[in-house]
Amino acid sequence: MFRQQPPAWSEPFISRPLEHPLQLTRPFDQITREWAWENATGKGIKVAVIDSGIDATHEAVGGPVSSYASVQEGSDGIYYDTLPHTDAHGHATACSGIIRRVAPECELYSVKVLGNDLKGRGLIFASGLRWAIEQGVQVCNLSLGTTKKEFYALLHELVDMAYFKNIILVTAANNFPIPSFPSMYSSVISVASHPGKDPFLYYYNPKPPVEFGAPGINVRVAWRDHKWITATGNSFAAPHIAGLVARILSKHPELTPFQIKFVLYALAANVSKERTPHNPYEE
Numbered sequence: 001m002f003r004q005q006p007p008a009w010s011e012p013f014i015s016r017p018l019e020h021p022l023q024l025t026r027p028f029d030q031i032t033r034e035w036a037w038e039n040a041t042g043k044g045i046k047v048a049v050i051d052s053g054i055d056a057t058h059e060a061v062g063g064p065v066s067s068y069a070s071v072q073e074g075s076d077g078i079y080y081d082t083l084p085h086t087d088a089h090g091h092a093t094a095c096s097g098i099i100r101r102v103a104p105e106c107e108l109y110s111v112k113v114l115g116n117d118l119k120g121r122g123l124i125f126a127s128g129l130r131w132a133i134e135q136g137v138q139v140c141n142l143s144l145g146t147t148k149k150e151f152y153a154l155l156h157e158l159v160d161m162a163y164f165k166n167i168i169l170v171t172a173a174n175n176f177p178i179p180s181f182p183s184m185y186s187s188v189i190s191v192a193s194h195p196g197k198d199p200f201l202y203y204y205n206p207k208p209p210v211e212f213g214a215p216g217i218n219v220r221v222a223w224r225d226h227k228w229i230t231a232t233g234n235s236f237a238a239p240h241i242a243g244l245v246a247r248i249l250s251k252h253p254e255l256t257p258f259q260i261k262f263v264l265y266a267l268a269a270n271v272s273k274e275r276t277p278h279n280p281y282e283e
Contacts, residue, residue: 029273031266033200042103042246044253047139048132049099049239050125051092053085053112060097060222062104067135070112071128078127088116090224094231095143095239097222102199102243103250109137114144122151129158133167138249141242142188143172143235145180155182163187168245168257172238173210184209189245189261193217193237202241204268212264214240 046066056065070081087093096108113128114120125146132140140162146155159182162169169188174180183190190209193216194202202214216237223229245260255263265271 031263033267033272036263036267037244037247037251040103040247040251042106042243042250044105044107045103045139045246045250046107046109046135046137047099047103047141047242047246048109048111048135048137049092049096049141049143050111050113050128050132051095051141051143052089052114052116052118053087053092054096054108054110055087055093055222055224055226056084056108056110057086058093058097058222058226060100060228061093061108062097062100063108065110066107067109068112069110069128069131071124071131073121073124078123080127080131085110085112087224088112089114089118090222090227090229091118091143091235094221094223094229094236095141095242098199098219098236098239099141099243099246102240103246106139106243106246106250109135120144122146122148122154126151126154126158129155129162133158133162133165136165137167138253139168139170139242139245141170141239142182143233143238145171145174145183147174147178147180152181156185158182159185159187163257166256168242168249168260170238170242170245172234175233175235187257189241189264191216191238191241192234193232199240200244201269202244202264203270204265211261212241212268213237216240 068084070085111128113124171183171188173183173192191212192210194213195217196215214237217232219236221231
């Protein structure tokens with residue numbers, strides 16, 4: 001019998017201690033909100049808001065934006081304008097205000113891929129996501145998506161790239177019953193709306209692809225020109241979960257994407273023993 005080389009990808013499983021030992025999460029019934037995020041603020045966690053650009057001067061944003069990139073397309077192809085910008089619409093400022101409400105000390109990255117009509121090209125969107133991944137952010141809030149199937153493979157490649165780099169992508173489900181990408185991919189955290197007002201109240205959906213429900217119906221959000229509006233949409237549910245993820249990671253930076261999903265599942269109001277399920281429509 002001749003000796004064969006081990007199959008590809010076998011190296012991490014050879015019989016010696018790992019160079020980077022894995023950190024264990026708690027048993028399911030010991031995962032509590034106190035352990036997961038109490039006293040955490042999101043400090044040290046980079047959160048990219050890939051959207052219409054953040055207005056850093058709005059009171060809801062509550063602090064500076066750490067980095068900017070406005071994705072542009074010129075005669076020579078895609079390029080990134082990294083000068084400070086403002087919000088072309090109001091949408092990104094709304095999402096950023098929610099994130100900072102939940103994780104006030106997180107570092108925001110403004111990735112501008114949408115215009116003042118809240119529309120953008122799929123290639124611009126994908127390029128913005130690629131830029132955020134290359135910056136080494138830990139969380140991306142994607143309150144946008146595309147229904148165009150020609151971008152399915154490209155976005156899937158980027159989502160997988162993020163997953164294997166331990167970057168959490170929190171995506172808003174489409175507001176209409178039409179599949180949109182990347183919210184339909186299994187490796188993202190897909191979010192839809194419930195009508196509650198408590199920013200820390202969310203539910204698990206046992207029938208994915210949409211996995212969690214967070215406040216997103218008639219919520220008061222920041223808007224352009226330092227204004228506030230009452231708005232409805234899955235766009236505003238996703239940043240509630242993105243903020244929670246930032247809080248969890250600031251306390252437990254070793255957690256991987258699938259561990260983060262497990263913690264979120266364990267602490268959902270309709271799963272956790274800490275919260276008594278109730279009807280948010282009665283709030």
